[in-house]
Amino acid sequence: MNFEIAFQRLIGHEGGYSNDPDDPGNWTGGKIKVGTLKGTKYGIAANTYPNLDIKNLTLEQAKAIYKKDWWDKLGAxxxxxxxxxxxxxxxxxxxxxxxxxxxxxxxxxxxxxxxxxxxxxxxxxxxxxxxxxxxxxxxxxxxxxxxxxxxxxxxxxxxxxxxxxxxxxxxxxx
CATH class of the missing domain: 1.20.141.10 (Chitosanase, subunit A, domain 1)
Known part of the structure; x- marks a missing residue:
């Protein structure tokens, strides 16, 4: 297992842009109607990345975030x-x-x-x-x-x- 394989599997689960107002992850405050509804793209969510332009996020940017903030920091x-x-x-x-x-x-x-x-x-x-x-x-x-x-x-x-x-x-x- 390496990051490339893990990312390909992950991205198969994580879709494109969504701004479902019933999903707390789509809100910058992490709760429904708390903060700004910015959405989720490629699994990168507004509640975790409130200052990111989620809607215009590229797949390569998402990949870099997953590597730096998730894969490298898991400590497994x-x-x-x-x-x-x-x-x-x-x-x-x-x-x-x-x-x-x-x-x-x-x-x-x-x-x-x-x-x-x-x-x-x-x-x-x-x-x-x-x-x-x-x-x-x-x-x-x-x-x-x-x-x-x-x-x-x-x-x-x-x-x-x-x-x-x-x-x-x-x-x-x-």
Whole structure:
């Protein structure tokens, strides 16, 4: 797994420009009707990049953002590449802390151990598990998280398709 492969997979899930007013990510304040409705393009959202001209973002600009702000900053070195992709894709879709917390829960961390930080203890514990067990459990935690969101009725089908595609990638990557 490398960034080029991961990006091609990701961009297959992330569409063109959208300014759906019901999507909190499309608002610069991160909540519906908070801030300015600037939208999302290629998965780059106004709530994360409020000062960016989202509507006119190019694919190459989006790629550079994903490399610098997401791939390079995930800090997943030392983990199997199949887990890295799944974690990275989840982080982009739901936030880095959320994705790491779900990974931590998938490996049995509880309480203060679930801190959203991909530190040495988390990495060591992940590597104690069978790869497929981590992939499947992380995916299950991801689906449970999505289903808990109030926006599930509107966006749940798309999230489920994305996760199903990622399960296919996980089967190929392991």
């Amino acid at each position: 070195d030392g983990l199997h590449s199949a887990i890295v992709f799944q974690l990275w894709d989840f982080a982009i879709n739901a936030g880095k802390d959320r994705a790491i917390k779900e990974l931590q829960q998938a490996i049995g961390f509880t309480g203060s151990q679930v801190d959203g930080k991909l530190g040495p203890a988390t990495k060591a514990k992940v590597n104690e598990f069978d790869l497929n067990d981590v992939l499947l459990t992380l995916t299950a935690e991801r689906l449970k998280f999505y289903a808990s969101l109030p926006t599930w009725p509107k966006y749940g089908k798309g999230w489920t398709i994305r996760v199903a595609d990622n399960l296919i990638y996980a089967a190929k990557d392991n």
